[in-house]
Amino acid sequence: MNDGLKRYCAAGLGLALAVLALAGSLWAQGKVSPADLTVAKSLGSREAPITMEVFADYQCPQCRLFYETVTKQLIDTYVSTGKVYLVHRDFPLSMHTYSHQAAHWLNAAAAAGYYAPVEQALYDKQDVWAPTGQIEPILLGVLSPAEMKKVRLVESTEGAQLDAAVASDMALGNSKHVDGTPTIFIYHKGQQTQLPTGGVNYTLLKQYLDYLLSH
Amino acid sequence: MAQAPSAEVTAGSRIGRILLFLARLVLGGIFVYAAYSKLHFDGAWHLRDYQFFFAMAINSYNMLPLAVVQVMARVLPWLELLLGICVVFGFGLRWASLGITALLLVFMGALTRAAMLGLQINCGCFGYDSPKPSTELLHDSGLLILAVAVTVGAFLSRRARRVAA
Secondary structure (H helix, E strand, O other), rough: OOOHHHHHHHHHHHHHHHHHHHHHHHHHOOOOHHHHHHHHOOOOOOOOOOEEEEEOOOHHHHHHHHHHHHHHHHHHHHHHOOOEEEEEEOOOOHHHHHHHHHHHHHHHHHOOHHHHHHHHHHOOHHHHHHHOOOOOOHHHOOOOHHHHHHHHHHHHHHHHHHHHHHHHHHHHHHOOOOOOOOOEEEEEEOOOEEEOOOOOOOOHHHHHHHHHOOO | OOOOOOOOHHHHOOOOOHHHHHHHHHHHHHHHHHHHHHEOOOOOEEOOOOHHHHHHHHHHOOOHHHHHHHHHHHHHHHHHHHHHHHHHHHHOOOHHHHHHHHHHHHHHHHHHHHHHHHHOOOOOOOOOOOOOOOHHHHHHHHHHHHHHHHHHHHHHHHHHHHHHO
């Protein structure tokens, strides 16, 4: 066998291995369903006595305020201690130009296993990306290059599923008559209750959660 | 020698009494319903935890310190219920209707402020899927007219009874 033929064979073998590796990776990853993404966008134990479901829009200033002043403390005090299971639902409002795009990337990050840091970055840096829609640099700020590569791979291969997950959350919200964000539902002992819009601060929420946990 | 009231005056006062009674039923009924909607929502009674929800609704106006919000949240539904029942059954009618008028003025002040600030909140007046403040302001304006009418009617009726006695 001459050298040229050997080189072609080696290159062909390398290409075949690369294709097999990519296919293997996609196979292992599988297609993400909206249900998978709901789990990926949830924090805490599914066995927690209280489930809190938050319909939110990443470009909405009230959602940011809620995240910064309520959700962060809630995660530290109730979610990490197994008392509350926190479920995020995407409800991008049409008045916000880039909120759907933000939800799309958030779902990609969630599918890759980086929901919490990306959610925090999207809210913390809302002022930066909301005017321009430049969301990828925000993700790059909190993810390593390897992690970002993984998110991009999910985004490029599962884009339709990510959008389907957002649509599924929105359909759920519409069925529950959600008309603004953040809209919060509390589930406890089989009962679903919607919290009043706009007035939920940490002190009041804590009092209510403590009441539920003591009953 | 006192003159007997004419037939026209008697008929007029009877119509007035009927109108006052109907206005009492509507006004008092609406206040009883307002209290009910704060105690029963999402398909269940919330007699033990209503105050948490109503506190969140009041807090959405960003007007009052949290301590005041919490006191109001506990008291207001029961005050609405009491005033509504008093107006419907005519117990202390003058003061109950005056109380409702005063409450409506306070509510309208809060709603006007919320509408001017463009707060995207539910008013919380009749449960937690109530209309936006600007819409509720129109409803409350109608109620205020009714409340003033009942209050004036109650005071006039009381004076007429005193004169007759």
